[in-house]
Amino acid sequence: MTRIVIIGGGPGGYEAALVGAQLGAEVTVVDRDGLGGASVLTDCVPSKTLIATAEVMTSFDASYEELGIIVEDDTPHIATPARVVGVDLGKVNRRVMGLAQAQSRDISTSVRRAGARVVRGRGRVEPHQGPDGSRAVVVDLADGGEERLTADAVLIATGGHPREIPDAKPDGERILNWTQLYDLSELPEELIVIGSGVTGAEFAGAYQALGSQVTLVSSRDRVLPGEDPDAAAVLEDVFRRRGMNVMARSRAASARRVTRKVNGELREGVEVELQDGRTVTGSHALVAVGAIPNTSGIGLEEAGVALRDSGHIRTDRVSRTSAPGIYAAGDCTGVFALASVAAMQGRIAMYHFLGDAVGPLNLRTVSANVFTDPEIATVGYSQADVDKGKIDARVVKLSLMRNPRAKMQGIRDGFVKLFCRPGTGIVVGGVVVAPRASELIHPIALAVDLNLTVDQLAKSFTVYPSLSGSIAEAARQLQSFKVSEEA
Numbered sequence: 001m002t003r004i005v006i007i008g009g010g011p012g013g014y015e016a017a018l019v020g021a022q023l024g025a026e027v028t029v030v031d032r033d034g035l036g037g038a039s040v041l042t043d044c045v046p047s048k049t050l051i052a053t054a055e056v057m058t059s060f061d062a063s064y065e066e067l068g069i070i071v072e073d074d075t076p077h078i079a080t081p082a083r084v085v086g087v088d089l090g091k092v093n094r095r096v097m098g099l100a101q102a103q104s105r106d107i108s109t110s111v112r113r114a115g116a117r118v119v120r121g122r123g124r125v126e127p128h129q130g131p132d133g134s135r136a137v138v139v140d141l142a143d144g145g146e147e148r149l150t151a152d153a154v155l156i157a158t159g160g161h162p163r164e165i166p167d168a169k170p171d172g173e174r175i176l177n178w179t180q181l182y183d184l185s186e187l188p189e190e191l192i193v194i195g196s197g198v199t200g201a202e203f204a205g206a207y208q209a210l211g212s213q214v215t216l217v218s219s220r221d222r223v224l225p226g227e228d229p230d231a232a233a234v235l236e237d238v239f240r241r242r243g244m245n246v247m248a249r250s251r252a253a254s255a256r257r258v259t260r261k262v263n264g265e266l267r268e269g270v271e272v273e274l275q276d277g278r279t280v281t282g283s284h285a286l287v288a289v290g291a292i293p294n295t296s297g298i299g300l301e302e303a304g305v306a307l308r309d310s311g312h313i314r315t316d317r318v319s320r321t322s323a324p325g326i327y328a329a330g331d332c333t334g335v336f337a338l339a340s341v342a343a344m345q346g347r348i349a350m351y352h353f354l355g356d357a358v359g360p361l362n363l364r365t366v367s368a369n370v371f372t373d374p375e376i377a378t379v380g381y382s383q384a385d386v387d388k389g390k391i392d393a394r395v396v397k398l399s400l401m402r403n404p405r406a407k408m409q410g411i412r413d414g415f416v417k418l419f420c421r422p423g424t425g426i427v428v429g430g431v432v433v434a435p436r437a438s439e440l441i442h443p444i445a446l447a448v449d450l451n452l453t454v455d456q457l458a459k460s461f462t463v464y465p466s467l468s469g470s471i472a473e474a475a476r477q478l479q480s481f482k483v484s485e486e487a
Helices: 011-022 037-041 044-063 089-114 198-210 229-241 339-353 383-387 404-409 437-449 454-459 469-486
Strands: 003-007 026-031 117-125 135-141 146-151 153-156 160-162 190-194 213-217 245-247 252-262 265-274 279-282 284-287 291-293 326-328 367-370 375-380 394-399 415-420 427-434
Touching: 003 011, 003 117, 003 135, 003 146, 003 339, 011 026, 011 037, 011 089, 011 153, 011 339, 026 146, 037 044, 037 089, 044 089, 044 198, 089 117, 117 146, 135 153, 153 339, 190 198, 190 252, 190 265, 190 279, 198 213, 198 229, 198 367, 213 279, 229 245, 229 375, 229 383, 229 415, 229 427, 265 284, 326 339, 367 437, 375 437, 383 415, 394 469, 404 469, 415 454, 415 469, 427 437, 427 469, 437 454, 437 469, 454 469
Parallel strands: 003 026, 003 153, 026 117, 153 326, 190 213, 190 284, 213 245
Antiparallel strands: 117 135, 135 146, 160 291, 252 265, 265 279, 367 375, 375 427, 394 415, 415 427
């Protein structure tokens, strides 16, 4: 029987374990913290659960008056500038972590039921292959002792951990990374978010919705510098309109705990110093400046696995590393920091090694989502690709303000953007900025994956009224480009 050892139980690891066991291999998963990894325990599942609460609050705050909803309790009169709803952060976080632990247990049950073995501990790869090409993995067991495993193939799926600023070390109380937020029992009065990438923007928006006064410190010209510029502009406008202090071109140099006077009282807080000498004070600071791959100290380079300067593992499109018999998946590869991509990399690795039919990883068909309010979903080629001449494409952007369902729901911000090839009209990309954009991107993702044309997308029935109707309408507008080109 083929022996496979997987180091890391996140999406890349546990999905690979399910496939490997299904294909008849003897699979052992070495995991330190619980199956699901950071994605389930401290990152994706907890953050999106928190955001679900924030989303309800934002939706209600933004539209209850317009929709004619009357609040009949001791809430201030509708003309009084006060929030209608509040939040018990301790209760929210207990629910967040309860769901994360439940999801981890469900995954563990599924993996064991499939026939894989789970070993709690930290694994490292021995440097040399055996005469039969096998690899040895040594596990420092969680309850003490050591176990030596022999594998015909090893999959590294060790994920990453939060990057730190040297002079802004998290203490878990006032200066926090995103894994420590769920220990808070009370809502931060004034939260300073350092970093305006996806993680920073999501938490900044969520805590603003929950009721914190948020300052977002961005070293770049705009929020979400890696996303569609039109989408980022909409989100930044929404942030500012809702009262967020967005500080562009402001790089944080340090963060330290201070005692400050608030309304005549001395209170614990933080002071963030920027590289230009300015300072920002608040009650708490969240450091969200990216992640570092968990690739050190597990024997990779000694085993012949090539790493990038960033510490990420170099892989090809079927998840192979430079070392025979060693594959890698997930955030430790730096390919695309998404749970869906990690899972696909892990599955592809198993299909490839075990001789099953496999298609190489195609990042052009990956749909991604930023869980802000509104959400930002993307797939395929981007506006940057068009602007840089990487692809010749026609572009249409259609505001949701024209959409009847959006008007009914009080949605004011958002758009649908489609990219298609001139001449053929094949859909090659799209952007959706809207509530539940993560759901609305799916028909565009199918169009990109299956090489559908704007004609086919435009002629598909959509529900009236619906937000998805704007996708078909954007396709119809691209049809007019196609007709004019043919004329």
